[in-house]
Amino acid sequence: MASYLARRLTLAIPVLLGILFVTFSLTRLLPGDPCRSALGEKATDEICDAFNDRYGLNDPIYEQFRIYISDVLHGNLGESLKFGRPVTELMVERLPVTLELSFFAMLFAVTVGIPLGVISAYYHNSSIDVGTMIWANIGVSMPVFWLGLMLSYVFGVVLKDTPFWLPPTGRLTAGQSIEPFYVAWGLNVDGDALTLPGFIANINTLNALLVRDWDGFVDAFKHMVLPAIAVGTIPLSIIARMTRSSLLEVLGLNYIRTARAKGVREMGVVVKHGLRNALLPVVTIIGLSLGSLLSGAVLTETVFGLSGVGRILYDSITGRDYTVVQAFTLIIAVFFVFINLIVDALYAYLDPRIRLE
Amino acid sequence: MESTDQSPEVQLAAADATVISRPPKSLWRETLERLLRKPSAVVGLVILGTLLFIAIFAPVLATHDPLQVLLDVPEEGVGKRDKPCIHLFGCPGAGDSLFDATAASDIQMAALSATNSLISATSGNTITIWNRGSGKKLMDLQADQPIFAIDWSPNDQKILGITEDEVIVWDVNRRQIDRTLENPGGATLVKWNADGTRFLTASDRRVDLWDTLSWGVVSTIELESDLTEVAWNGNGTLVMTAAGRQVQLWNVFTGTAVTTLEHENPVTSARFNRGSTRIVTTAGTTLHVWNAASFAEERVIEYDQPLDNAAWSDDLSRGVERVMATSGNTGLMWSSRSGELLHEFDHGAPIEQIASSPLATRIFTKSEQLLRVWDATNGEHILSQETDGVLTSTAWQTNGGGILVADGDAVNILKTSDRQYIMGIDGNVRDQFSRVIYGTRLSLLVGLTTVTLAVIVGTISGAIAGFLGGWVDNVIMRIMDVMLAFPSLILAIAVVTVLGPGLINALTAISIVFIPAYARVARSGVLSVKEEDFVTADRALGVSQVRILFRRVLPNAMAPLIVQATLGIGTAILDAAALSFLGLGAQPPTPEWGAMLGAERNQVFTAPHLVFYPGIAIMITVLAFNLLGDGLRDALDPRLDR
Numbered sequence: 001m002a003s004y005l006a007r008r009l010t011l012a013i014p015v016l017l018g019i020l021f022v023t024f025s026l027t028r029l030l031p032g033d034p035c036r037s038a039l040g041e042k043a044t045d046e047i048c049d050a051f052n053d054r055y056g057l058n059d060p061i062y063e064q065f066r067i068y069i070s071d072v073l074h075g076n077l078g079e080s081l082k083f084g085r086p087v088t089e090l091m092v093e094r095l096p097v098t099l100e101l102s103f104f105a106m107l108f109a110v111t112v113g114i115p116l117g118v119i120s121a122y123y124h125n126s127s128i129d130v131g132t133m134i135w136a137n138i139g140v141s142m143p144v145f146w147l148g149l150m151l152s153y154v155f156g157v158v159l160k161d162t163p164f165w166l167p168p169t170g171r172l173t174a175g176q177s178i179e180p181f182y183v184a185w186g187l188n189v190d191g192d193a194l195t196l197p198g199f200i201a202n203i204n205t206l207n208a209l210l211v212r213d214w215d216g217f218v219d220a221f222k223h224m225v226l227p228a229i230a231v232g233t234i235p236l237s238i239i240a241r242m243t244r245s246s247l248l249e250v251l252g253l254n255y256i257r258t259a260r261a262k263g264v265r266e267m268g269v270v271v272k273h274g275l276r277n278a279l280l281p282v283v284t285i286i287g288l289s290l291g292s293l294l295s296g297a298v299l300t301e302t303v304f305g306l307s308g309v310g311r312i313l314y315d316s317i318t319g320r321d322y323t324v325v326q327a328f329t330l331i332i333a334v335f336f337v338f339i340n341l342i343v344d345a346l347y348a349y350l351d352p353r354i355r356l357e
Numbered sequence: 358m359e360s361t362d363q364s365p366e367v368q369l370a371a372a373d374a375t376v377i378s379r380p381p382k383s384l385w386r387e388t389l390e391r392l393l394r395k396p397s398a399v400v401g402l403v404i405l406g407t408l409l410f411i412a413i414f415a416p417v418l419a420t421h422d423p424l425q426v427l428l429d430v431p432e433e434g435v436g437k438r439d440k441p442c443i444h445l446f447g448c449p450g451a452g453d454s455l456f457d458a459t460a461a462s463d464i465q466m467a468a469l470s471a472t473n474s475l476i477s478a479t480s481g482n483t484i485t486i487w488n489r490g491s492g493k494k495l496m497d498l499q500a501d502q503p504i505f506a507i508d509w510s511p512n513d514q515k516i517l518g519i520t521e522d523e524v525i526v527w528d529v530n531r532r533q534i535d536r537t538l539e540n541p542g543g544a545t546l547v548k549w550n551a552d553g554t555r556f557l558t559a560s561d562r563r564v565d566l567w568d569t570l571s572w573g574v575v576s577t578i579e580l581e582s583d584l585t586e587v588a589w590n591g592n593g594t595l596v597m598t599a600a601g602r603q604v605q606l607w608n609v610f611t612g613t614a615v616t617t618l619e620h621e622n623p624v625t626s627a628r629f630n631r632g633s634t635r636i637v638t639t640a641g642t643t644l645h646v647w648n649a650a651s652f653a654e655e656r657v658i659e660y661d662q663p664l665d666n667a668a669w670s671d672d673l674s675r676g677v678e679r680v681m682a683t684s685g686n687t688g689l690m691w692s693s694r695s696g697e698l699l700h701e702f703d704h705g706a707p708i709e710q711i712a713s714s715p716l717a718t719r720i721f722t723k724s725e726q727l728l729r730v731w732d733a734t735n736g737e738h739i740l741s742q743e744t745d746g747v748l749t750s751t752a753w754q755t756n757g758g759g760i761l762v763a764d765g766d767a768v769n770i771l772k773t774s775d776r777q778y779i780m781g782i783d784g785n786v787r788d789q790f791s792r793v794i795y796g797t798r799l800s801l802l803v804g805l806t807t808v809t810l811a812v813i814v815g816t817i818s819g820a821i822a823g824f825l826g827g828w829v830d831n832v833i834m835r836i837m838d839v840m841l842a843f844p845s846l847i848l849a850i851a852v853v854t855v856l857g858p859g860l861i862n863a864l865t866a867i868s869i870v871f872i873p874a875y876a877r878v879a880r881s882g883v884l885s886v887k888e889e890d891f892v893t894a895d896r897a898l899g900v901s902q903v904r905i906l907f908r909r910v911l912p913n914a915m916a917p918l919i920v921q922a923t924l925g926i927g928t929a930i931l932d933a934a935a936l937s938f939l940g941l942g943a944q945p946p947t948p949e950w951g952a953m954l955g956a957e958r959n960q961v962f963t964a965p966h967l968v969f970y971p972g973i974a975i976m977i978t979v980l981a982f983n984l985l986g987d988g989l990r991d992a993l994d995p996r997l998d999r
Binding site: 022 | 397835836838839842843844845846847848850851854855927931934935938939940941951954958961962965968969971972975976977979980983984987
């Protein structure tokens with residue numbers, strides 16, 4: 001297992017280098033002179049020379065790349081042109097929102113998708129099966145942002161004044177706030193030490209749980225429901241389809257017949273003997289869906305007024321804040337690589353044959 | 358492509374395998390037949406066929422040019438983000454009622470608010486206010502004395518009402534009297550100016566000008582004979598009065614006359630045109646057009662009967678300038694440029710009012726119990742409405758979609774046009790349906806071109822990698838790995854950031870992002886095929902590498918690629934829509950579904966139809982490709998068929 005992981009990790013290094021290269025080229029490939037696009041058309045040659053010197057733009061390109069890598073490894077992702085703040089600071093602020101959203105979306109996709117797939121496979125070719133698969137097909141065909149908009153309209157406007165109303169925008173009701181857990185716990189942190197606690201405190205639901213603010217938790221959770229459904233629908237459909245086809249394959253195998261012959265209860269057959277063995281490809285699909293989840297988050301945050309990674313990416317693209325685009329693209333890609341690594345490891349753990357390949 | 362393992366070379370190489378038993382059908386026919394046995398694939402094919410039909414015949418199916426702003430056409434009765442008609446049993450046509458309400462007692466005067474969103478009806482001491490859109494009654498405003506006249510402020514916030522010796526100001530938001538102003542002289546008429554900073558009250562021989570800062574009279578105009586007309590000009594700097602033989606313009610700041618337009622006969626009516634650049638007056642049997650800047654008489658039109666009720670029917674942006682007047686039972690319309698008589702409208706009863714719709718395409722004529730609507734361009738009669746009671750108020754809605762009609766205790770809005778907009782009107786007053794129809798072209802085009810590009814590049818690079826192996830394979834596939842490390846949309850966003858927004862750039866970005874998927878599939882297909890016997894046979898025969906790759910290996914590795922490509926089209930359409938939604942793809946006013954969604958997304962709470970239809974269109978298109986792709990996969994690989 002350890003050697004397999006080591007092998008996978010080494011394989012990831014060139015990919016990570018490649019990602020760094022892509023994000024590096026991103027700002028270098030931008031049309032126009034970087035100095036004049038930053039300082040304006042009227043910047044004189046002397047000023048531009050000084051500017052290029054300061055940002056190392058006069059160095060040879062491989063030297064610039066080396067400096068970029070060393071900066072990134074030191075956690076220096078540059079400074080936002082628009083906010084005038086280090087990008088890392090923005091990340092502590094924005095990343096938790098996206099993580100929270102992705103978590104709930106995945107939770108929704110898995111807890112709904114797998115049972116749907118199981119039911120669908122068990123009642124194979126029944127109307128339930130056909131209905132579920134039609135919905136799954138529709139689910140993967142919907143634009144995330146459209147689903148988000150329609151959900152916020154239906155739950156926020158049409159169902160207003162009913163118990164089903166859900167807040168269509170924002171993270172917390174106006175006026176509601178949750179005390180950061182480090183304050184509640186009397187921890188004395190500030191400055192750089194605040195980074196990690198600040199990051200955790202920004203995950204509203206988690207923070208509310210930590211300080212046992214139940215009202216705050218319910219409020220934060222309610223605000224997450226619609227975005228999570230919007231983002232989670234595509235993975236849900238994919239997971240349901242995958243669970244169904246994989247379970248169908250397994251349910252036709254001999255040991256299932258043996259289990260039935262032994263008199264194992266139907267529930268036990270399907271879940272213990274069937275689902276367990278059918279989950280392997282589902283795990284892969286879950287890992288692969290994380291990509292669509294992140295893309296979905298980017299699109300949905302702008303719809304639901306959540307100030308997460310997607311929102312800042314959108315704002316900085318429209319505002320031509322390239323350092324932010326570069327840094328967040330990098331972070332998302334690196335994050336994605338590591339998720340894939342974890343999925344691979346999980347896969348290897350679940351199916352020992354893979355480790356030996 | 359024919360099934361290649363029947364090629365003569367193979368038979369030469371394996372001379373003893375002479376009998377190859379194969380069904381006479383070609384692979385393609387077989388696949389197609391299997392595909393047509395899957396209901397979902399058939400549904401997909403049918404939808405795609407329909408979409409293709411829509412795309413090809415878009416100009417015929419669409420009711421409008423997708424880029425055309427309807428107000429420029431001009432089409433009356435359209436407004437920004439108008440909702441589509443979703444009535445179960447047909448939509449209202451010309452002559453149907455758009456709004457219907459009843460007041461507690463007989464209405465003396467009904468009025469639309471300045472923005473047309475509210476309707477008021479005055480009866481006795483009460484003003485009743487309804488919401489035009491929902492038809493709900495909002496409030497009753499009360500006064501102690503009977504109300505003679507009211508006027509809405511230009512921002513719908515206030516209503517001015519005139520009673521015996523007071524001017525009452527109501528606040529519509531707070532639903533109560535804001536203030537009461539003493540007006541001992543009494544008045545019969547009240548009018549706000551265009552920006553709501555001043556208003557005037559008029560009685561028989563006196564016009565008072567009020568200021569809304571001090572809420573007092575700032576100047577007074579005394580007239581020598583009875584007033585027939587009083588009006589503000591467009592920017593609220595001049596007041597026009599018509600009394601006796603004179604039409605006078607007054608400076609509102611000083612209360613002094615700016616000019617006097619003399620007539621030979623008593624003036625029966627006078628009107629500013631919409632831009633306040635001209636004035637039309639009637640006196641005796643003549644109609645006069647005056648320039649409101651130089652005060653020169655520009656045109657005199659003679660008629661053989663006395664004229665009254667002068668009015669304009671003008672839309673200067675289209676160069677339409679017509680003047681109207683009435684004479685007994687007849688409504689008249691002249692060109693104010695040439696003075697030529699354009700139309701005579703035979704109303705059938707003495708006309709009391711003639712008025713043009715805002716874009717000057719229709720007019721109505723009104724007598725005591727009869728309302729008729731006419732086409733202003735060809736003079737044709739459109740509809741007429743007879744009432745039991747006396748028509749007290751009639752007015753055009755500012756978008757020209759209907760006429761407010763009050764008779765007895767009922768208030769109605771009468772629709773004057775049969776036009777329907779089944780998907781509503783977008784934020785730029787364009788027909789949403791036509792835009793969605795034209796969007797089909799773009800989406801199919803986007804899906805097919807991006808995937809074609811990606812498939813060509815991906816297949817070639819993947820096939821080369823798989824076929825050659827070694828370091829070429831390594832280099833190509835590591836590049837693909839890096840590209841796959843980014844979530845596809847994020848990478849596409851990054852690429853568009855470099856290339857700059859635009860439809861072509863978005864297409865390029867999506868194609869680039871899709872390359873690795875096809876490269877992988879092509880590579881694995883090539884890897885599995887290249888060890889087959891017929892390839893070895895070719896090699897043994899000395900067939901060139903290129904020929905082996907393109908004529909032997911690739912055709913046999915095509916099946917998974919075709920499936921992947923079909924499924925990819927759906928994803929490509931989704932991604933392109935997403936980029937356009939973010940403002941990085943198709944730029945407005947291109948009728949692209951994603952861009953349409955993006956442009957109206959902040960209006961989802963008020964105009965959900967503008968978001969709903971493009972989204973549904975995207976969904977159906979993507980669904981069709983997905984169904985077809987799934988069907989193809991099953992058909993090409995029977996093992997999966999269950």
